[in-house]
Amino acid sequence: MYKLYKAIKDRMERYLRASTILTDDASAGDLTISVEDARYFGFDGLNRHVPYVILMDSNTTAERLEDGSFYGGELIKVETVDISANTITFQTPLQEDWLVSNAAWVSRAPGEVVVNDVVIGDLAVVQKFPTVCVNPTNKKMQWYTMPGGTKETCNIEFIIYVEGGGTEQASIDMLKLSEAVEWILMSNLHIQVADETSEFAVVSASLVGDTNYGLIQKGSEFLKSAKLSWSGDIIMVRDYLYNKDTALYPGDMEGEV
Numbered sequence: 001m002y003k004l005y006k007a008i009k010d011r012m013e014r015y016l017r018a019s020t021i022l023t024d025d026a027s028a029g030d031l032t033i034s035v036e037d038a039r040y041f042g043f044d045g046l047n048r049h050v051p052y053v054i055l056m057d058s059n060t061t062a063e064r065l066e067d068g069s070f071y072g073g074e075l076i077k078v079e080t081v082d083i084s085a086n087t088i089t090f091q092t093p094l095q096e097d098w099l100v101s102n103a104a105w106v107s108r109a110p111g112e113v114v115v116n117d118v119v120i121g122d123l124a125v126v127q128k129f130p131t132v133c134v135n136p137t138n139k140k141m142q143w144y145t146m147p148g149g150t151k152e153t154c155n156i157e158f159i160i161y162v163e164g165g166g167t168e169q170a171s172i173d174m175l176k177l178s179e180a181v182e183w184i185l186m187s188n189l190h191i192q193v194a195d196e197t198s199e200f201a202v203v204s205a206s207l208v209g210d211t212n213y214g215l216i217q218k219g220s221e222f223l224k225s226a227k228l229s230w231s232g233d234i235i236m237v238r239d240y241l242y243n244k245d246t247a248l249y250p251g252d253m254e255g256e257v
Contacts, residue, residue, distance in 0.1 A: 004234065005120055008156070009134045013118040014040050015050075015184050016132060019107035023086070026055075026098040031079075032089045033098070035106060041088055042081040050180045051077040051091070054109040057102040062114040068169055074098075075112055111176030113162075122159065123218055129163040130177060137229075151235055158185065158228040165215050165222030174213070178226035182208050185230050206232035 018040035026033045033055075035041075041053070052075055056062070060072030069075075077091040088106065098104035107114065116128040122135050135157040142151045160178050164170035185208050210229040215222060 016115045022104040029093045032087050038081050038083050038086045042083040047078045049183050050110045052109040052112050053106050055098050055106050057104040110180035113173045113177045131161050133159040155231050160226040162224045165224045170224045174224040174226050
């Protein structure tokens with residue numbers, strides 16, 4: 001099942017950490033920027049519920065300042081995305097200049113939080129924060145004779161870790177990020193699983209059953225955490241006999257949220 005969990009991890013990373021570079025300079029007062037690839041910013045449902053992105057360049061970092069802002073970065077809300085033109089339009093004008101010569105880029109910032117990593121595993125594998133861990137807990141399987149597939153109920157813990165556990169800002173970041181992750185997990189996920197049998201998976205009937213918050217320690221550092229216990233029925237369609245592409249739904253699901 002590694003490939004399935006890897007596909008879920010990749011999809012979460014796409015929703016939480018999508019980034020692309022600017023192809024033209026953007027000036028203070030501009031509402032629209034041109035980017036190299038706007039595909040992963042084009043999910044309308046996600047943009048409505050999780051609209052924040054952050055613009056950064058070689059002179060900025062994702063480090064939080066005492067006032068809650070980022071060192072040099074500019075948080076802003078997405079209004080619309082034109083995938084064909086590779087442009088992103090914002091709800092309000094830019095406040096700063098963002099130059100191609102300074103390697104300017106834009107990245108998702110769910111809940112006004114810059115997610116540094118999405119990993120499979122638990123706290124032991126985390127090297128930087130904030131991070132979202134995809135931690136499988138158990139699975140049960142039912143076989144279907146037609147069309148030749150399975151329904152697999154998977155239970156996964158999505159654990160959010162935010163540094164600065166002794167500060168109010170860490171609690172705010174943890175709550176906002178967990179809310180964004182919960183919204184994503186309550187939506188159906190259409191996942192292509194790369195395999196020699198051309199498997200296609202649709203995650204449906206998904207539910208975040210419990211969310212538990214806490215303060216934990218890693219080394220000398222205290223972290224705020226949120227553990228979302230998620231259960232999803234995953235329909236796997238497998239064509240072992242003819243080795244053909246088989247899917248529950250026709251068409252490309254990459255644009256679905």
